Amino acid sequence: MLANELREKYLSFFKLKDHVIIQSASLIPENDPSVLFTTAGMHPLVPFLLGEKHPAGKRITSCQKCIRTGDIADVGDLMHGTFFEMLGNWSLGDYFKKESIALSYEFLTSSNWLDIDINRISITVFAGDADAPRDETSANLWKKLGIPENRIYYYPKKDNWWGPPGETGPCGPDTEIFFDAGLPECSSECRPGCSCGKYFEIWNNVFMEYKKTSTGKYEPLLQKNVDTGMGVERTIAMLQGKRSIYDTELFLPVIGKISELSNKSYSDYIKPMRIVADHLKAATFIMGDPLGVAPSNLDQGYVLRRLIRISVRQARNLNLCHDNLISISRTIAGIYGDVYPELMNNWNFIEKNLTEESIQFELTLEKGLKEFEKIISNPESICDGILSGQLVFKLHDTFGFPPELTTELAAEKGIKTDIEGYREAFRKHQEISRSGSDIRFKGGLADCEENTIKLHTVTHLLHKALRIVLGNHVMQKGSNITPQRLRFDFSHPDKLTDDQIRKVEEIINKQIERNMDIEISEMTVEEAKNKGAIGLFEGKYGEKVKVYKIGDFSIEICGGPHVMNTGKLGKFKIIKEESSSKGVRRIKAILE
Secondary structure, eight states, X not given: OOHHHHHHHHHHHHHHTTOEEOOOOOSSOSSOOSOSSOOSTTGGGHHHHTTOOOTTOSEEEEEEEEEOOTTGGGTTSSSOOSEEEEEEEEEESSOOHHHHHHHHHHHHHOTTTTXXXXXXXXXXXXXXXXXSOOOHHHHHHHHHTTOOGGGEEEEOHXXXXXXXXXXXXXXXXXXXEEEEOSOOOSSTTOOTTOTTSSEEEEEEEEEEEEEEOTTSOEEEEEEEEEEEEEEHHHHHHHHTTOSOGGGSTTTHHHHHHHHHHHTOOGGGSHHHHHHHHHHXXXXXXXXXXXXXXXXXXXXXXXXXXXXXXXXXXXHHXXXXXXXXXXXXXXXXXXXXXXXXXXXXXXXXXXXHHXXXXXXXXXXXXXXXXXXXXXXXXXXXXXXXXXXXXXXXXXXXXXXXXXXXXXXXXXXXXXXXXXXXXXXXXXXXXXXXXXXXXXXXXXXXXXXXXXXXXXXXXXXXHHHHHHHHHXXXXXXXXXXXXXXXXXXEEEEOSSOOOHHHHHHHHHHHHHHHHTXXXXXXXXXXXXXXXXXXXXXXXXXXXXXXXXXXXXXXXXXXXXXXXXXXXXGGSOOEEEEEEEEEETTEEEEEEXXX
């Protein structure tokens, strides 16, 4: 079964089961500081999992674009990828464990759908702990469907609990479905979750019945939800009898293009070719997204820059230049263009930024070579024939110079490198970065504190005020809201003047003083556009959306939550205006 067929079958099945199909949300989360990218299908649905009414109803299904970078060091093995598609179905306070497990079982085993042999299916469930009880309910439901007890495993929270996506929010125990690839057990301990390749994880049913609070407590949700996820790449690999996601039609044409351009055999360069294919795919989707960003030193732009630079480093080992990277990216856009037309619609943006970043990094690498020669020529850099780990890290951190390249060049001169020292320096650097991230990634869509809701509401006023002052070319390119402040990214080529900032503040505060009511209504995208609403329209045709109208000033598509009157907001003040990336400005503001 090919990817297109799997997507169509999955969505058709759940449509027959009274689920409404919704389109993939943007890869760039809106109004959520908890993560940089959309990491799962449930991520854009957090407000609805917490009780907000979804315009499509209580049963929905989608195929969601996702980016995860937590396993980026594992990319190139059998199953890890940075970009992936997640098929999912949700019950928002409707059905729960019994119906969810029955639906999964039917789709997997019925001859009308995937027709998988039940004897090749194993199940894991939550073992229970101090926060939540052992999930005997799910285990018993699987037994009634014919899964024997010896193929049902109880695992702890680290294996069978999902969420929250940020520091707080909806979460709960899950039951995971594994397919036996038919390989022999690697040891007596081999079981679902083993990395040997015998078991494919193909589906995860999360039963969201808790909300993790900022104090670490797990409180019952007002409504019980079901959130499921089936990875397209892993599932088609399993259905096609492949051991790796890289051996499917979603990767083979890309790897074939890399092999053709480099004039090298895939079998001789498996890992570098997989890394280039994966990282360029993720970069292409990030730039091609309707809210796509350019490479930068901040947030999503920083991750994008890292992906492109790793691709350039690996490409150099394959004798590929920046023009070759463009050809590879174009191949990726071609594979997915029918499903995600935004890639072709935004191709000029992709090509421009990929070209500029790859050329710039090649120049950076040249500077790194010069710095390497300077370091090597200094006798104090070498101790007992070994280049210190700190200097290896400096070349990497300051000049983007790969440690493996430093090691190779040093070896040519008869010098060893202190790789353990490099790893220690890198580890300390990660700890510092992680502590900063821990501070940054608080709140999120699950954070419904009063001030967060106020700041969420005022972003609508800010968006409209910027369009009045700067022009209608201004469009939201992302936002990040915590209880303390809002951050709003928007398309605009130039730095705002002091006078422009003052005018934006004056317009917003005037609207706040008008004590305008905020009206909420549900309508189709076409109806919203006809009423003059602004928002992210791509991919939403045919869907119902929520529209928030602030008096006679602003009308915008959004998921909420909001205050009901502008008089509750307080005084708006811009505290910083800066560049986010090329062509995108960033405002940070507070309510006093």
